[in-house]
Amino acid sequence: MDLNSFYLANESLLSSTGIGILYALSVTVLLRAGVFSLASCGLGALGAYTSSLLIIHAQLPWPLAVAAGAATATLAGVLLAATVSRLRHVFLTIATVAFAEVVRLSLVNLGSITGGPVGLGPIPRQVEAPTIWIVALAACWVVARLARTRFGISAACLGADEPASRAQGIDVARIRIKLFALSGALAGTAGALSALHNYHLDPSQFTLDQTLAVVMCAVVGGTRSVWGTIAGTAVITLIPQLLLDLGAGAGWISVAVQGAALLAVVLFLPGGLSGVLRPRVSSTVVEPAELDRAEPVELRIEQVSLSFGGVTALDGVSLHAAPGEVVGLVGPNGAGKTTLINVITGQYRPDTGSVHLAGQEITGRPVHRIARAGVGRTFQNLRVFGDLSCRDNVVSGAVTTMPATAASRILALPAARRADRAQASFAASRLGRVGLADRDLDRASSLAYGDQRRLEMARATAAAPGLLILDEPAAGMNESEALRLADTIREHAAAGHTVLVVEHNMSLIRRACDRVLVLASGRPLAEGTPDQVISDPKVIEAYLGA
Ligand SMILES: Nc1ncnc2c1ncn2[C@@H]1O[C@H](COP(=O)(O)OP(=O)(O)OP(=O)(O)O)[C@@H](O)[C@H]1O
Structure with a gap:
C-alpha cells in the first residue's frame, strides 16, 4: 500500500487520534496540578457548537471559527474554575461532571439554536487530518514549553502539595483559573476541529462515556510529559482499530482490552507512559553559592x-x-x-x-x-x-520572583535556554550549600529523611x-x-x-x-x-x- 492509499484508508483514525490528543491534554494539564476534571467533553461541546454555528450561519473562515470555539470554551473554563474554587478532591470531580451534563442537556433543550437531540448538519468539512495534527502538535509544544515557566512550576507544586505551595507564595486560586482556562482552550479546539471534520454534530457525541475515554488516554499517558499523552492517546485510540484488523472487533472485546491496558498502567506504571518517556535533563554542578543577603525584618x-x-x-x-x-x-x-x-x-x-x-x-x-x-x-x-526533582523543589521556593518566560519559551528564543541554565545553576548552588549538589535531578521522595x-x-x-x-x-x-x-x-x-x-x-x-x-x-x-x-x-x- 502506498502512502496515499494508507492515508485515505486511515484518515478518520488519524483525525480522531489528533483530536484525542487535544482532549487528553485538556485533562492532563489539570491532572498534573492535582485536579481530576471530567469537564473536557462539556468544554469540547461548547467549542464544537460555537464553531459550527459560525460556519453555518456566518460562513466564517474555519481558523476564525475554531478560534471562536476555543475562546468560548476558555471562558467557560474560567467560569467553571471560579464556581468550583472552594471544592477539592472528589467533590471537585463531581462538580465537573455536573458541568458537562448541564452543557449536554442545554444542547438537547435549546433546540432552536442547537438542533436539539438531532443536532446540526450537514456541516461543510473544513479540516482534514494533517491540519488536525498540526494543531495537536502545536498544542503539545505549547503545553511542554509552559512546564518550566512560573505558571508550569506553580501548577506542578500545586499537584504535589497545596498547603506547601501556598507557603511558597503561590496563588492557588489564580493558578487554578489559568489551568481551567488552558484546559478549556484545548478541549474547545478539539471540539471545534472535530465538528468541522465530521459533517454532523449532536449532543450524543459529548456524553460521560466520551469523557471517560479521554480520561483513559490521559491516565495511560501520564502527566510527566506530553510524549506520554501522545503515546497514551495513540495506544487507546489504535487498540479498537487493531482488533478490528485482526478480526476481533466485537464491541466488548475492545472495551475489555482498553480496560486491561488501563489496569496494567495503574498497576505497573503509576506515572503512565510518560514515566518511561521522560525527557532527558542534564545534571548541573556549580560551586555552592554564598547565602543571598535577605532584607531582615521585624x-x-x-x-x-x-x-x-x-x-x-x-x-x-x-x-x-x-x-x-x-x-x-x-x-x-x-x-x-x-x-x-x-x-x-x-x-x-x-x-x-x-x-x-x-x-x-x-x-x-x-x-x-x-x-x-x-x-x-x-x-x-x-x-x-516528593514527586518533583530536588532542582524543582528549590526553584519552586523562588517561583514567585522568577521572570516571565512563557513567550520566549513558546517561541524557542535563546532567552529561554538562558533561563533554563539560570534555573539549573541557581538550584545547583543552593543544593550545594545543603550538601545535595549531586542529587539535583533525583526525586525528592527518594532522599533520606535528613x-x-x-x-x-x-x-x-x-x-x-x-x-x-x-x-x-x-x-x-x-x-x-x-x-x-x-x-x-x-x-x-x-x-x-x-x-x-x-x-x-x-x-x-x-x-x-x-x-x-x-x-x-x-x-x-x-x-x-x-x-x-x-x-x-x-x-x-x-x-x-x-
Ligand atoms: N486545627 C486544629 N483543630 C483543633 N485543635 C487544634 C488544631 N490545631 C491545633 N489544635 C490544638 O491546639 C493545641 C496546640 O497545638 P499545637 O500543634 O500548636 O502544639 P505544639 O506546641 O506545636 O505541639 P507539638 O510540640 O506536639 O507540635 C493542641 O491542643 C492541639 O490539639
Whole structure:
C-alpha cells in the first residue's frame, strides 16, 4: 500500500487520534496540578457548537471559527474554575461532571439554536487530518514549553502539595483559573476541529462515556510529559482499530482490552507512559553559592489568642523578633507552638490580637500574600514536593520572583535556554550549600529523611525571605547534626534573615538562639536568653523536668 492509499484508508483514525490528543491534554494539564476534571467533553461541546454555528450561519473562515470555539470554551473554563474554587478532591470531580451534563442537556433543550437531540448538519468539512495534527502538535509544544515557566512550576507544586505551595507564595486560586482556562482552550479546539471534520454534530457525541475515554488516554499517558499523552492517546485510540484488523472487533472485546491496558498502567506504571518517556535533563554542578543577603525584618506579635472549639491553643501570646535576631519557641507538646506559626503565616486567623511584619499588619492575610511579603517556612511534618526533582523543589521556593518566560519559551528564543541554565545553576548552588549538589535531578521522595529536611530548608530560603520560620528542623537528627544545623541557622541570621525556630532540642536552641519564648498550654511561661529560660524553675517544672 502506498502512502496515499494508507492515508485515505486511515484518515478518520488519524483525525480522531489528533483530536484525542487535544482532549487528553485538556485533562492532563489539570491532572498534573492535582485536579481530576471530567469537564473536557462539556468544554469540547461548547467549542464544537460555537464553531459550527459560525460556519453555518456566518460562513466564517474555519481558523476564525475554531478560534471562536476555543475562546468560548476558555471562558467557560474560567467560569467553571471560579464556581468550583472552594471544592477539592472528589467533590471537585463531581462538580465537573455536573458541568458537562448541564452543557449536554442545554444542547438537547435549546433546540432552536442547537438542533436539539438531532443536532446540526450537514456541516461543510473544513479540516482534514494533517491540519488536525498540526494543531495537536502545536498544542503539545505549547503545553511542554509552559512546564518550566512560573505558571508550569506553580501548577506542578500545586499537584504535589497545596498547603506547601501556598507557603511558597503561590496563588492557588489564580493558578487554578489559568489551568481551567488552558484546559478549556484545548478541549474547545478539539471540539471545534472535530465538528468541522465530521459533517454532523449532536449532543450524543459529548456524553460521560466520551469523557471517560479521554480520561483513559490521559491516565495511560501520564502527566510527566506530553510524549506520554501522545503515546497514551495513540495506544487507546489504535487498540479498537487493531482488533478490528485482526478480526476481533466485537464491541466488548475492545472495551475489555482498553480496560486491561488501563489496569496494567495503574498497576505497573503509576506515572503512565510518560514515566518511561521522560525527557532527558542534564545534571548541573556549580560551586555552592554564598547565602543571598535577605532584607531582615521585624516580627511583632501582640496578644494573640485562638481557640478551636473548646480547646484554647493560644491565649494572649506576644512575641518580638528584632531584625536579624534568632528567636526560639519552645514548650511541651500541645503548647501552641505550631499554631502560633500558622497564625504568623496566615493558615489561621487569630480570634484576637495582631501580627506585624516590618511594621505592616499581616493578620489574617492569605497565606501566599504573607509568603510574598518575605516569610519562608519549613513544616513540622516534612512537606517537600516528593514527586518533583530536588532542582524543582528549590526553584519552586523562588517561583514567585522568577521572570516571565512563557513567550520566549513558546517561541524557542535563546532567552529561554538562558533561563533554563539560570534555573539549573541557581538550584545547583543552593543544593550545594545543603550538601545535595549531586542529587539535583533525583526525586525528592527518594532522599533520606535528613536530606529531605535539608532540601526543605533550601526551598524555604530560596527567595531570601526576611523572616525564616523553622518548625522542628532538627526532628530525626542526631546531636552532632543538630549542632551543625544550629550553625547553619546562625549563618542565615548573619545573612540577614530574622529566624523563628520551634525546637525541642535544647542544645540547638542554646547554640542558635539569641532569645527564647517558652509557651505552656497556649500561654507565655517565660522569656529570656537560652541560659535564663533553661535555668528558670517554672520552665524546668512545666517542660524540661518532664
Ligand atoms: N486545627 C486544629 N483543630 C483543633 N485543635 C487544634 C488544631 N490545631 C491545633 N489544635 C490544638 O491546639 C493545641 C496546640 O497545638 P499545637 O500543634 O500548636 O502544639 P505544639 O506546641 O506545636 O505541639 P507539638 O510540640 O506536639 O507540635 C493542641 O491542643 C492541639 O490539639
